[in-house]
Amino acid sequence: MSKTTEKIDRLAELTTRTTTASGGSLWTEALRRLRSSKMALVGGTVMALFIVIAIVGPWVAPYDPTAQTWRDEVFTNRGVFIGPRGDNWLGLDHLGRDMFSRMLVGARQTLLVGVVSTVLGFVVGALVGGLSGAALAFGGKAGQRLDTVLMRFIDMMLALPSLLLAVSVAAILGQSLTTVMIAVGVIQIPVFARLLRGSMLAQAGSDYVLAARALGVRRRRIVLAHVLPNSLGPVIVQTTLALATAIIEAAALSYLGLGNPDASQPEWGVMLSQAQRFFDAEPMMAVYPALGIIITALGFTLLGEAMREALDPKLRS
Amino acid sequence: MLRLIVRRLLQLIPTLLGLSVLLFAWLHQLPGGPASALLGERATEEDRRAIEEALGLDDPVWVQYARWMERLVRFDFGESVRTGRPVWEEFLQRFPATVELAFAAMLIAVVVGIPLGYFAARRRGTWLDLTAVSGSLIGICIPVFFLGFILRAVFAVNLGWLPSFGRQSTGIDATEITGFYVLDGLLTGEWDASWDALQHLVLPGLALASIPLAVIVRITRASVLDVLGEDYVRTAESKGLRRRVVRGRHVLRNALLPVVTTVGLLTGSLLSGAVLTESVFAFGGIGSFIRDAIDTRDYPVLMGFILFIALLYVAINLLVDIAYSIIDPRVRVN
Amino acid sequence: MPLLTVDELTVTFAGRGGPDTTAVSGVSFTVDQGEVVGLVGESGCGKSVTSLALMGLLPAKGVTVGGTARYTGTGTDVDLLTLRRSALRDLRGTQLSMIFQDPLSSLNPVVPIGVQVTEILSRHRGLRGAAARKEAAALLDRVGIPDPTRRLKEYPHQLSGGMRQRALIAMAVACAPRLLIADEPTTALDVTIQAQILELLRELVDDQGTALLMITHDLGVVAGLCDRVNVLYAGKAVEAADRHRLFADPAHPYTHGLLGSIPRLDAPRGERLNPIRGSINDRIAWEDGCAFAPRCDFYTPQCLGGAPPLADRPADGAAAPPEGHLVRCVHPVHTTAEATEVSR
Numbered sequence: 001m002s003k004t005t006e007k008i009d010r011l012a013e014l015t016t017r018t019t020t021a022s023g024g025s026l027w028t029e030a031l032r033r034l035r036s037s038k039m040a041l042v043g044g045t046v047m048a049l050f051i052v053i054a055i056v057g058p059w060v061a062p063y064d065p066t067a068q069t070w071r072d073e074v075f076t077n078r079g080v081f082i083g084p085r086g087d088n089w090l091g092l093d094h095l096g097r098d099m100f101s102r103m104l105v106g107a108r109q110t111l112l113v114g115v116v117s118t119v120l121g122f123v124v125g126a127l128v129g130g131l132s133g134a135a136l137a138f139g140g141k142a143g144q145r146l147d148t149v150l151m152r153f154i155d156m157m158l159a160l161p162s163l164l165l166a167v168s169v170a171a172i173l174g175q176s177l178t179t180v181m182i183a184v185g186v187i188q189i190p191v192f193a194r195l196l197r198g199s200m201l202a203q204a205g206s207d208y209v210l211a212a213r214a215l216g217v218r219r220r221r222i223v224l225a226h227v228l229p230n231s232l233g234p235v236i237v238q239t240t241l242a243l244a245t246a247i248i249e250a251a252a253l254s255y256l257g258l259g260n261p262d263a264s265q266p267e268w269g270v271m272l273s274q275a276q277r278f279f280d281a282e283p284m285m286a287v288y289p290a291l292g293i294i295i296t297a298l299g300f301t302l303l304g305e306a307m308r309e310a311l312d313p314k315l316r317s
Numbered sequence: 318m319l320r321l322i323v324r325r326l327l328q329l330i331p332t333l334l335g336l337s338v339l340l341f342a343w344l345h346q347l348p349g350g351p352a353s354a355l356l357g358e359r360a361t362e363e364d365r366r367a368i369e370e371a372l373g374l375d376d377p378v379w380v381q382y383a384r385w386m387e388r389l390v391r392f393d394f395g396e397s398v399r400t401g402r403p404v405w406e407e408f409l410q411r412f413p414a415t416v417e418l419a420f421a422a423m424l425i426a427v428v429v430g431i432p433l434g435y436f437a438a439r440r441r442g443t444w445l446d447l448t449a450v451s452g453s454l455i456g457i458c459i460p461v462f463f464l465g466f467i468l469r470a471v472f473a474v475n476l477g478w479l480p481s482f483g484r485q486s487t488g489i490d491a492t493e494i495t496g497f498y499v500l501d502g503l504l505t506g507e508w509d510a511s512w513d514a515l516q517h518l519v520l521p522g523l524a525l526a527s528i529p530l531a532v533i534v535r536i537t538r539a540s541v542l543d544v545l546g547e548d549y550v551r552t553a554e555s556k557g558l559r560r561r562v563v564r565g566r567h568v569l570r571n572a573l574l575p576v577v578t579t580v581g582l583l584t585g586s587l588l589s590g591a592v593l594t595e596s597v598f599a600f601g602g603i604g605s606f607i608r609d610a611i612d613t614r615d616y617p618v619l620m621g622f623i624l625f626i627a628l629l630y631v632a633i634n635l636l637v638d639i640a641y642s643i644i645d646p647r648v649r650v651n
Numbered sequence: 652m653p654l655l656t657v658d659e660l661t662v663t664f665a666g667r668g669g670p671d672t673t674a675v676s677g678v679s680f681t682v683d684q685g686e687v688v689g690l691v692g693e694s695g696c697g698k699s700v701t702s703l704a705l706m707g708l709l710p711a712k713g714v715t716v717g718g719t720a721r722y723t724g725t726g727t728d729v730d731l732l733t734l735r736r737s738a739l740r741d742l743r744g745t746q747l748s749m750i751f752q753d754p755l756s757s758l759n760p761v762v763p764i765g766v767q768v769t770e771i772l773s774r775h776r777g778l779r780g781a782a783a784r785k786e787a788a789a790l791l792d793r794v795g796i797p798d799p800t801r802r803l804k805e806y807p808h809q810l811s812g813g814m815r816q817r818a819l820i821a822m823a824v825a826c827a828p829r830l831l832i833a834d835e836p837t838t839a840l841d842v843t844i845q846a847q848i849l850e851l852l853r854e855l856v857d858d859q860g861t862a863l864l865m866i867t868h869d870l871g872v873v874a875g876l877c878d879r880v881n882v883l884y885a886g887k888a889v890e891a892a893d894r895h896r897l898f899a900d901p902a903h904p905y906t907h908g909l910l911g912s913i914p915r916l917d918a919p920r921g922e923r924l925n926p927i928r929g930s931i932n933d934r935i936a937w938e939d940g941c942a943f944a945p946r947c948d949f950y951t952p953q954c955l956g957g958a959p960p961l962a963d964r965p966a967d968g969a970a971a972p973p974e975g976h977l978v979r980c981v982h983p984v985h986t987t988a989e990a991t992e993v994s995r
Contacts, residue, residue, distance in 0.1 A: 557743030
């Protein structure tokens with residue numbers, strides 16, 4: 001080995017020792033930070049657990065969640081509810097059904113409501129918001145007009161209280177699980193639309209987009225290849241947060257008597273609202289589904305917050 | 318300033334018009350059409366035919382819309398199917414209760430939330446910060462009505478510290494002037510009535526405050542953290558100003574800007590929350606009334622409420638804009 | 652006794668989940684009464700951190716400050732780095748004050764200029780109400796802001812960049828401080844405004860007898876303003892000399908490189924600029940050797956024997972060793988007579 005290369009190697013070695021690890025792309029950097037976040041760990045674990053229960057719950061449930069197996073026992077006991085015991089880990093509900101089985105099966109319905117409504121809100125909201133943002137940023141006069149119309153519509157939806165929106169949907173479609181999903185999904189639309197639009201406008205004003213335009217890159221390509229991918233961060237964070245909101249909103253709808261009337265498909269929100277009548281006598285009947293909802297919502301929220309922090313450029317070192 | 322208000326009001330017109338078209342379409346989409354919307358689902362066939370004739374349902378759609386709009390402008394939302402009284406009157410009568418409750422909730426949220434968020438940011442990473450952050454996360458994730466149950470069960474039923482339902486204890490002889498019971502008691506010097514009404518406000522107020530409180534804590538904390546890192550705070554420190562001046566004039570004043578917007582927007586959403594809270598505590602405001610209307614599919618009431626909320630939302634937005642332009646000089650000029 | 656004696660100043664930031672970062676590692680310099688001293692270096696060399704450490708404006712948590720900074724302006728001898736926070740608060744604004752780089756973000760956007768000027772007057776000089784406003788207007792007038800009474804009511808966004816910087820300077824000199832620290836005060840401004848601001852600083856310093864610690868990356872600023880210059884690299888001073896010596900006979904290869912990378916109008920046509928290669932990230936730890944070695948044209952293996960000391964510049968042939976010219980280099984550059992001639 002020649003003296004010069006030796007010299008250079010030694011230098012290189014010393015140099016790498018002090019040079020800080022250079023950050024990769026936005027997403028790899030965010031992922032790295034997400035992995036080291038305790039909040040993400042807790043949130044992710046809760047979410048994973050919930051999804052596993054939702055998937056396998058109905059198969060591992062020890063009893064039929066709708067069978068009123070211990071009906072006689074409950075009714076002869078009148079007013080004294082049966083709490084946790086060997087056969088029924090979480091006790092019985094007011095009709096003598098096994099609470100534990102109902103909780104397991106209910107997880108699936110709850111997840112279904114959350115996911116379907118969030119997907120609905122995301123798809124429609126992102127379409128409206130993306131179209132609006134792209135039109136305003138790159139569509140000239142006509143685009144501006146399109147944006148105004150779309151945003152007025154979104155404003156209108158924001159002006160409607162979410163519960164009444166749900167009532168209106170229920171009034172037309174009748175009362176069913178689909179109604180709950182649509183109602184909760186519709187509530188999310190303006191949030192997604194505004195978020196994506198705002199995020200796209202911020203990107204559209206940045207220097208790299210200006211550079212791309214100056215170089216004559218076609219507008220469609222700028223939007224699809226540059227602006228949109230870079231704008232998605234906050235929207236993806238919102239998706240996680242929206243799942244939490246959806247589960248809570250669905251519970252509120254059930255409480256107002258707009259939930260799924262089909263008793264054979266237990267859902268945590270419905271269970272919670274049914275239990276409220278017996279709250280003073282047997283609070284645990286309400287506490288189980290409530291805890292299910294709270295913990296799940298907390299898990300999604302924690303994960304969402306952790307993602308938001310991981311993606312925040314202000315916090316990037 | 319006046320120009321800003323006028324411009325904002327003009328901008329509202331298309332939104333409200335669009336909303337009215339939407340509502341009109343909704344009424345016509347209802348199973349049974351607008352007749353059942355006015356009569357409820359249990360109307361007889363004769364009633365239905367009579368009302369359809371009266372409404373002129375044979376007329377072209379735009380004539381019907383125009384006629385409907387003309388009634389709306391006069392605040393004629395029709396009559397409640399359940400009580401048979403005009404919807405507008407029902408609202409006006411119940412309005413003070415809900416405003417009182419919403420005000421109590423917002424007061425709790427602001428008075429507790431802003432200091433908590435501020436100190437959480439200043440003492441970032443301490444137990445106080447951790448408690449505030451996790452508390453606000455939980456606050457967002459607890460269904461409001463469930464929190465209402467818990468509060469009622471613990472503080473009213475078990476401990477018996479506070480009343481469990483209603484706005485007023487039976488046997489209280491209070492003079493009603495404004496309909497705001499706490500205020501009425503103060504005006505007439507009936508301190509016991511005022512105190513009683515205040516006690517009735519605590520639990521529903523707390524339940525309703527949970528979400529705005531959680532949101533305000535989070536926004537304030539994030540905002541203060543942002544501002545603490547700003548160059549102008551460093552400038553203020555470099556001038557050797559007293560800590561009180563640095564924190565008040567330079568940190569808080571700027572940090573509160575986003576909080577003001579949030580408080581405004583939350584006020585609108587409080588009314589949705591009031592529907593849940595009031596029904597848990599049988600608090601006789603608009604919320605309970607709407608809850609009953611949902612149960613009985615009292616469409617005139619629901620429609621009136623939607624319009625009412627939309628107007629309120631729009632008015633609050635306008636107020637927020639005006640407030641913002643007063644406290645932020647950068648907006649004022651543009 | 653100098654006004655300020657900084658000795659072995661070290662600032663270390665605790666790494667969040669990573670290794671600690673030493674931004675300033677053993678910087679020493681002095682500032683005399685009424686003297687203009689430059690701290691020069693590229694971004695990341697530790698010059699801004701040095702100024703914030705002296706003002707006590709570094710965050711309390713996660714930062715370790717070592718060394719001493721003895722200040723004699725109050726008549727007694729105090730160490731700025733260990734002074735109680737409240738005592739330092741009394742010094743800031745009256746004895747020491749600071750001008751920042753970005754005048755827009757350094758002014759509070761929601762408070763009128765007038766309040767931001769009068770608050771320092773009421774804090775340190777006890778002026779209130781009309782008296783404070785009158786004095787504030789006089790200050791704005793002095794820093795060259797036209798129509799000062801109207802400007803007092805305006806907000807920062809209503810002023811131009813140059814006006815904002817003038818307003819900041821007005822606040823900084825409001826209580827006639829003994830030491831003014833200016834951190835890149837002209838970087839965010841247009842070239843023509845830059846010259847005006849430098850002129851203003853020069854005037855104020857001359858009038859009030861204030862000492863100025865000028866922090867900059869711009870050798871042009873140094874040439875026009877500073878009496879003495881300290882060149883910083885990777886958290887250490889690598890060269891210190893009076894202005895004329897530094898420009899005439901730079902001894903450290905880094906300083907040499909900085910001077911070589913300035914475009915000159917009188918350079919022969921077609922001559923290329925000589926930038927320093929690499930960036931400040933291409934460095935080695937001072938414990939291992941000279942941090943500049945990876946970018947240095949004169950690098951030899953001797954450069955890896957730990958940090959070289961900051962020592963008197965060795966004598967150049969027959970000439971006597973120059974006084975007060977310090978350099979941290981194993982084999983400093985000697986500018987030849989012809990080269991000196993060219994650089995004049």
